Amino acid sequence: MKNIVILISGRGSNMEAVVRAAEAEQWPARIAAVISNRADAKGLEFAAARGIPTAVVPNKEYPTREAFDAALQAVIDRFAPDLVVLAGFMRILTPGFVEHYSGRMLNIHPSLLPLFPGLHTHEAALAAGHAEHGATVHFVTAELDHGPMVDQVSVPVLPGDTADTLAQRLLVQEHVLYPRAIRWFIEDKLIVENGQVYGPHRPRDSAAPATSAN
Secondary structure, eight states: OEEEEEEESSOOHHHHHHHHHHHHTTOSEEEEEEEESOTTOTHHHHHHHTTOOEEEOOGGGSSSHHHHHHHHHHHHHTTOOSEEEESSOOOOOOHHHHHHTTTSEEEEESSOTTSSOSSOHHHHHHHTTOSEEEEEEEEOOSSTTOSOEEEEEEEEOOTTOOHHHHHHHHHHHHHHHHHHHHHHHHTTOOEEETTEEEBTTBOTTOOSOSOOOO
């Protein structure tokens, strides 16, 4: 059984989707802990109700990002993670922290990377007039939202869409995309070579982008 540690900052809907999928599909893994930088993160209540260990490492109690990341790393490592999952964890991580979990930390970002790294992606997609928007699961590297892409999902941008309506429609697809990608990792189905990720979605002999449209 592999250990998964999930980091959240808020309600953690993607965390919930991962937990539910792991239970329903009987993954060869356990959700070892859910950790937040905010004591009021609603997702902690869901995890505790499921019997999952929880912890809080308040970033405001540390004078620097490095000090916070060191404290967070110490808590994470108590659970011996095979994979660290960022699920709405609203912190920019230091290079040393990222290096410590190199090759075993995933993030989901609400855009079709490399488009729109950073915040306010739904507003950016609407402002750019794009016909499609989406989400990307990627390995975390020191460069924000630029790690090797595992998989993507897209949704159409509809007439009259607002940032909120677009975000809600995309979130439904994120809840399918993220658990699937995490399960591939847990089942040792992902291979990273030269910045490219190969797996069930992208055979090694394929030159197509790592995408999966619904």
